[in-house]
Amino acid sequence: MKSFAIIFLCSQLLTSLQAINSPHIETNEVPLRVTAKAIDTIDLGLYPGVLLVQGLAEYSLLEGNDPWIRFTNKLLNQFLTGEIHGRGNFIAYEVGGMAAPYLAFHGHGDDLIPHIRENADRMFREQIRTADNLMTSKTAKNPDDQVFIDIAFIVTPYFLYSGLLLENQDYIDYAVFQTLELFRILKDKQTGLVHQARGYNGAGNLTEDNWSRGNGWGAFALAALMRDLPGSHPERQAVEILAKDFFKAVIAHQNSQGLWYQEMTDPDSYIETSGSGLLLHAIGVGIEVGILPQSYRDSLKKGLQGYLSYISLDGSVSNTCIGCLAPGNGTKTDYAARQWKLNDSHAFGPVVLAFTQARKLGIDEIALKDTRN
Numbered sequence: 415m416k417s418f419a420i421i422f423l424c425s426q427l428l429t430s431l432q433a434i435n436s437p438h439i440e441t442n443e444v445p446l447r448v449t450a451k452a453i454d455t456i457d458l459g460l461y462p463g464v465l466l467v468q469g470l471a472e473y474s475l476l477e478g479n480d481p482w483i484r485f486t487n488k489l490l491n492q493f494l495t496g497e498i499h500g501r502g503n504f505i506a507y508e509v510g511g512m513a514a515p516y517l518a519f520h521g522h523g524d525d526l527i528p529h530i531r532e533n534a535d536r537m538f539r540e541q542i543r544t545a546d547n548l549m550t551s552k553t554a555k556n557p558d559d560q561v562f563i564d565i566a567f568i569v570t571p572y573f574l575y576s577g578l579l580l581e582n583q584d585y586i587d588y589a590v591f592q593t594l595e596l597f598r599i600l601k602d603k604q605t606g607l608v609h610q611a612r613g614y615n616g617a618g619n620l621t622e623d624n625w626s627r628g629n630g631w632g633a634f635a636l637a638a639l640m641r642d643l644p645g646s647h648p649e650r651q652a653v654e655i656l657a658k659d660f661f662k663a664v665i666a667h668q669n670s671q672g673l674w675y676q677e678m679t680d681p682d683s684y685i686e687t688s689g690s691g692l693l694l695h696a697i698g699v700g701i702e703v704g705i706l707p708q709s710y711r712d713s714l715k716k717g718l719q720g721y722l723s724y725i726s727l728d729g730s731v732s733n734t735c736i737g738c739l740a741p742g743n744g745t746k747t748d749y750a751a752r753q754w755k756l757n758d759s760h761a762f763g764p765v766v767l768a769f770t771q772a773r774k775l776g777i778d779e780i781a782l783k784d785t786r787n
Contacts, residue, residue, distance in 0.1 A: 438779040439722065444769040445473050451729030452762035458489065459499040461568065462759035464511035468571075469766030471513040475520060476773055487523050490514050494529055503551040504565075505537035506572040512638075515575035519642075527579070534576040534585060548595055560613035562739060563600055563628045566593045566635035574638050590649045593635045597656055600632075606663025607678060608632050610749075614740035621744030624678040626689025627735055627760065629664065633696035634767075636660065640696075640705050654705050661706055664693055665713055671723070672716030676735055676750055683750035687724050687733045691764025694718060698771035711775070718772055718780050721765070731761035 452466050467489055474482035492498040493510040500508040515530050517523045541549045545558040549569050554560040569592045577585030600608040602624055609620045610628035639653045667678045669685070674693060676686040694717045700706030701714065724732045733754045742748030772780075 438781050440779050441718070441769045441772040441777055442476070444722075444725065445469065445766040447727070447729035448725065448731065448762050448765045449729070451731075451757065455757050456759040456762065459493070459501055459507070460759065461502050461504075461507060461511070462763060463498075464500070464502075464507055464513070465567070465760075465763030466766060467510055467513045468516065469763045469770060471517050473766055473770045474517075474522075476770065483517070483522050486513065486517065487526075490517070490523065490526060494526075503553055504549070504568045504572075505533060505541055506568055509533045511568055512571035512575055515572065515579050519575045519579040530576055531580060534573065534580070534582075538573070538585065538588070546595065546599075548592060554613075556613055556617065559617050560611070561596065561599070562611035562614070563596055563608050564610070564631045564739075566596050567631040570635035571638040574642060578642065578644075586643070586647065587649075590639060590643065590647065590653065593632070593639060594649065594652060594656065596635075597632060597660070605667070605679060606659060607667070608660075610738075611740045611744065615744045619744075621740050621749075622746050623744065623749040624667075624746070625735075625738065625749050626674045626676055626678055626686040627692065627738070628689070629674075629678060630689035630692025630696075630764065632660070633664070634692050637696035637699040640703050641699050657700060657705050661697060661700055661710070664697070665710065668713055668717065671720030672713060672718070673720045676752065676754070677746050680746060680750050684754055685720075685724070685733055686735050686754065687721065687731055688735060688758075688760040688764045690717065690721060691768040694721065695764065695767035695771045698768070698775055702771070702774060714772070714775075715777060715780070718768065718777070719783055721768065722780060722782060725765060729762075730757050731765060732756045734758040734761035736760075 456463055470486045474486045490510045490513060493500045500510055509529050514526045518526050542552050542557045544550050544561055548561050550557055550561050570589045573585040574589035599612055602609055605624055607624040607629050610623055610625050611621045636657050640657055643650055643653055673685050673690040675681060676683040694714055697710055697714050701710055735752055736755050736758055738752050741752050
C-alpha cells in the first residue's frame with residue numbers, strides 16, 4: 415500500500431511545492447505535505463487513518479484534483495481487499511468509514527456501492543446501542559449507558575451519506591438523531607460547548623471537560639449535517655439552531671493565535687492542534703453553506719495562520735493530544751494534563767480537512783508567521 419501511495423505523493427509534491435522562502439503558503443499545498451508524512455507514519459486502518467481518508471476524499475473534489483479521486487478510491491478499495499485492515503469499535507471502519515459513501519454520493523466509486531450497502535445494513539442492525547438508542551463502542555463496559563462525543567464522528571456522516579446514496583431515509587434520520595441527542599446529553603450549559611463522555615466515571619455521570627478534540631468530533635458531525643442534510647428534513651432547522659449556538663461558543667473560546675487549548679476553558683493548558691483543525695474545518699463549512707456569518711471568516715483565517723506554526727515543512731504536526739477517553743476522574747485538570755505528541759496519529763486528518771475547506775472558500779494562500787510563544 416505505502417509504495418504506490420508514496421510514489422503518487424512524491425509526484426504531486428514535485429509539481430506543487432513552493433519555494434521554502436516564500437512569505438505565503440498555498441492552502442492547496444498543505445494537505446500534500448501532511449498526507450505524505452501521514453502515509454509514512456500511521457495505520458490507515460484505525461480511525462485516525464479513516465479521518466485522513468475522509469480529508470483526502472474532500473480534497474480530491476477540489477477543482478483540478480482529479481488524480482486524487484483515483485488515489486482515494488484506490489485506498490478505499492484496499493480496505494475491501496484487506497491490504498488496509500479496517501478495524502475498530504464501529505463496523506463502518508471496515509470499509510474505510512464515511513469516505514466511501516461520501517465519494518460515491520458525489521459520483522465517484524460506483525464499485526464501492528455494493529460494499530457500502532452491505533456494511534451499512536450490518537452496522538445499522540448489529541452495532542451496539544445504549545438504552546436511549548445511541549450507537550456506542552463495542553468495547554463499552556456498560557453499553558446501556560456509556561457514550562462519548564467522538565462517536566458522532568463516524569456514525570453521523572457514515573449514515574448521512576449512505577442514506578443519501580442509497581435513498582434510505584432511516585439512515586438519514588438516524589444520522590441526525592445521533593448528533594442531536596449526543597449534543598443534548600453532553601452539552602455544558604455554562605460554556606455552550608460539550609463534555610466528552612457519559613458513564614465512564616459512574617453511571618449517568620458526565621465528564622467535566624471541554625476537551626478540544628471532543629468538541630472537534632462533534633463539530634465534524636455537525637459539518638456533515640450543515641452541508642448535506644436536505645433542507646426538507648424535519649430536523650434541518652434544529653441542526654441549524656444547534657450549529658449557530660455551538661459555534662458561537664467555540665468562537666468565544668478561540669485564543670489569540672486563532673486556535674483552541676487542550677482544555678478549551680483553560681489558557682494554562684497547551685494549544686491542541688487536532689481539535690483546532692476539526693473546529694476550523696467545521697466553521698469553514700458553516701460559512702460555505704451560509705449558516706455561520708461571514709464575520710467568522712476572519713476567525714477562520716486567523717486560525718489557519720496560527721495552525722501553520724505547528725506544521726513543519728516535512729509535514730510533521732505537533733501539539734496533538736494522544737488518545738483520550740475520560741482520563742483520571744474526567745476533570746478539567748485531568749484533560750489538561752493529558753500529554754501531546756509530535757505526529758500523533760490524530761494529527762493529520764484535521765489539517766487536510768481544514769486547509770481543504772479554506773480552498774473551497776477561495777482562501778488560496780495564508781501568510782506565514784511564527785506566532786508561537
